[in-house]
Amino acid sequence: MQDFLQQTLSGTAPAVQKGENAFLRWQWWDEGILELVPKTPTRQALVLSAAIHGNETAPVEILNLLLTPLLAGEKPLLPRVLVLLGNPPALRAGKRYLHYDLNRLFSGRWQQIVDGDEARRALRLEQALEQFWQACGADETRWHLDLHTAIRGSYHARFGVMPLNSQPWPDDFLHWLAAAGLEALVFHRAPGGTFTHFSCEHYGAASCTLELGKALPFGENDLSQFSAAYQALAALLYGETLPVVHESPRHYRVAQQITRHSDRFVLHMGAETLNFTAFPQGTLLAEDGDTRYYVQQAREYVLFPNPSVASGLRAGLMLVEEGEQTQALSL
Ligand SMILES: O=C(O)CCC(=O)N[C@@H](CCC(=O)O)C(=O)O
Numbered sequence: 622m623q624d625f626l627q628q629t630l631s632g633t634a635p636a637v638q639k640g641e642n643a644f645l646r647w648q649w650w651d652e653g654i655l656e657l658v659p660k661t662p663t664r665q666a667l668v669l670s671a672a673i674h675g676n677e678t679a680p681v682e683i684l685n686l687l688l689t690p691l692l693a694g695e696k697p698l699l700p701r702v703l704v705l706l707g708n709p710p711a712l713r714a715g716k717r718y719l720h721y722d723l724n725r726l727f728s729g730r731w732q733q734i735v736d737g738d739e740a741r742r743a744l745r746l747e748q749a750l751e752q753f754w755q756a757c758g759a760d761e762t763r764w765h766l767d768l769h770t771a772i773r774g775s776y777h778a779r780f781g782v783m784p785l786n787s788q789p790w791p792d793d794f795l796h797w798l799a800a801a802g803l804e805a806l807v808f809h810r811a812p813g814g815t816f817t818h819f820s821c822e823h824y825g826a827a828s829c830t831l832e833l834g835k836a837l838p839f840g841e842n843d844l845s846q847f848s849a850a851y852q853a854l855a856a857l858l859y860g861e862t863l864p865v866v867h868e869s870p871r872h873y874r875v876a877q878q879i880t881r882h883s884d885r886f887v888l889h890m891g892a893e894t895l896n897f898t899a900f901p902q903g904t905l906l907a908e909d910g911d912t913r914y915y916v917q918q919a920r921e922y923v924l925f926p927n928p929s930v931a932s933g934l935r936a937g938l939m940l941v942e943e944g945e946q947t948q949a950l951s952l
């Protein structure tokens with residue numbers, strides 16, 4: 622295989638499904654699922670995923686730029702890698718999803734919706750991760766980097782979203798995220814149906830959803846904004862030098878979630894509101910019938926505001942910055 626992205630966009634299985642070069646063996650497992658195994662011994666297993674949302678194309682371009690020289694035998698490979706293009710039909714259609722948001726369906730939540738493309742794909746991706754992690758040696762390090770882009774513009778152009786983790790985050794993982802140019806890290810405080818939650822909760826992987834800029838169609842991305850992320854991935858894959866950290870990412874934690882429950886849901890933010898916009902205590906953020914969402918802490922920052930989500934799903938997160946004074950408002 623020469624070009625994994627073109628192969629996946631073609632919607633067909635490759636004529637040759639495995640091969641090798643001086644540095645690695647590769648095997649195509651299924652549509653959008655490719656394993657690379659280095660010929661030198663390794664103690665790191667890495668899952669790299671993109672296109673869990675089909676309209677988030679910059680990370681797909683970055684991943685393919687890194688993968689192509691590996692398949693051509695032009696770069697050495699250090700870790701065992703599973704590369705995933707999460708939602709190929711949505712990628713072909715240029716849409717976030719076709720029937721249901723795939724990144725809400727992991728950890729078995731696919732069983733709770735009507736069978737469809739995304740429900741089946743969530744199961745297939747869970748199986749692929751199980752197969753990949755099961756082959757890990759006891760001393761192998763497990764990382765999962767799930768690459769996304771945000772729908773809106775943002776005060777932090779690049780940031781990471783960390784799933785709930787019962788273990789402390791490894792220092793080398795946090796250092797890598799900083800070297801990748803992330804300006805902020807957002808820490809979830811509850812489990813969820815995302816791919817990174819699945820890896821972390823079920824397989825103890827150090828995992829992060831990387832948000833790299835704003836979602837744009839293929840060909841419209843300015844990849845120069847993500848040069849640190851590209852170089853940090855090259856360091857991980859090929860053993861090249863990790864970029865120097867110029868500034869440590871700011872840390873935020875989720876204070877509350879805004880959920881859309883009905884057609885009466887109204888979000889009191891305009892289409893121009895950027896991610897990480899700050900709101901003062903007492904601000905009315907959203908209403909859904911009798912339910913009202915207010916800013917509870919002295920200051921909260923909005924992330925992923927989206928009034929158009931399906932009923933029952935997250936329509937936004939409110940964050941507090943670590944270290945900022947928090948004082949709850951009782952309403
Ligand atoms: O910009 C948006 O509204 C969504 C961008 C996106 O796809 N973000 C991920 C974050 C996953 C997480 O919480 O770790 C998502 O919503 O699935």
Ligand SMILES: [Zn+2]
Nearest residue numbers: 674677769770
């Ligand atoms: Zn996404």
